[in-house]
Amino acid sequence: MAENSLFAILLRSRWWASAAIAALIALLAWALLPPDWKLAGALMGMPFVVIAVLAGWRQRHAPSAARVEQTGQVLRALAWPAFAELLEQAFRRDGHEVTRRDGAADFVLERKGRQMLVCARRWKSARAGLDTLRELQSAREAAGAADALYIGLGEFSEQAAAYARAQRIAVWQAAELAQALRGLLPPAR
Structure with a gap:
């Protein structure tokens, strides 16, 4: 993974940053897409959920x-x-x-x-x-x-x-x- 790619940056950031992006994608998809596409659009944020989990796992014992x-x-x-x-x-x-x-x-x-x-x-x-x-x-x-x-x-x-x-x-x-x-x-x- 490239050092300055979006996912690499998010892995180094606090876990909640990725979770917020996933929630924003889901919210926008749910609000803006036609009814047949709402669920599929909301699931487009799943990579950010995975990044949030990985970042949270890495940061679980990090000192304040x-x-x-x-x-x-x-x-x-x-x-x-x-x-x-x-x-x-x-x-x-x-x-x-x-x-x-x-x-x-x-x-x-x-x-x-x-x-x-x-x-x-x-x-x-x-x-x-x-x-x-x-x-x-x-x-x-x-x-x-x-x-x-x-x-x-x-x-x-x-x-x-x-x-x-x-x-x-x-x-x-x-x-x-x-x-x-x-x-x-x-x-x-």
């Missing part, structure tokens, strides 16, 4: 905007050893074997024979740059790892975001961290 903001505040206040320990706990809880390392990647995760390099030490940086992602990609290639993950709370430059997409480097920011660290975070101060 307030929770994402709180997570960002808590994580910005942590020192690297505490943050690294939280990440390690979360990765282990999700079934990964975790090895810490130095260099472009801070962790090597392994699950089911598949390796992932994780760069997280610069999580507080205000802006994620291209150089960090290039270093991570080089380390990934050198290690022969299948996946790479960059963790950071700062903004991504346009070039860095394009590079991450092109190299298939996963990016976790506040929303993904709120989900991954659920139940592990200390309370906000």
Whole structure:
């Protein structure tokens, strides 16, 4: 599916947006079509109902905007050893074997024979740059790892975001961290 197609955009949007479109189609069809065509016209909104269900299913455990903001505040206040320990706990809880390392990647995760390099030490940086992602990609290639993950709370430059997409480097920011660290975070101060 194309990234900017209507259905892709609706899958990333709140579930009720697709449900509203389906309801609008059904209402218009019921109001404007001849009696023999009303039901068929109303059913034309079914793809949007399916998208609403899929989006709702994906979003069922998504953290709220307030929770994402709180997570960002808590994580910005942590020192690297505490943050690294939280990440390690979360990765282990999700079934990964975790090895810490130095260099472009801070962790090597392994699950089911598949390796992932994780760069997280610069999580507080205000802006994620291209150089960090290039270093991570080089380390990934050198290690022969299948996946790479960059963790950071700062903004991504346009070039860095394009590079991450092109190299298939996963990016976790506040929303993904709120989900991954659920139940592990200390309370906000």
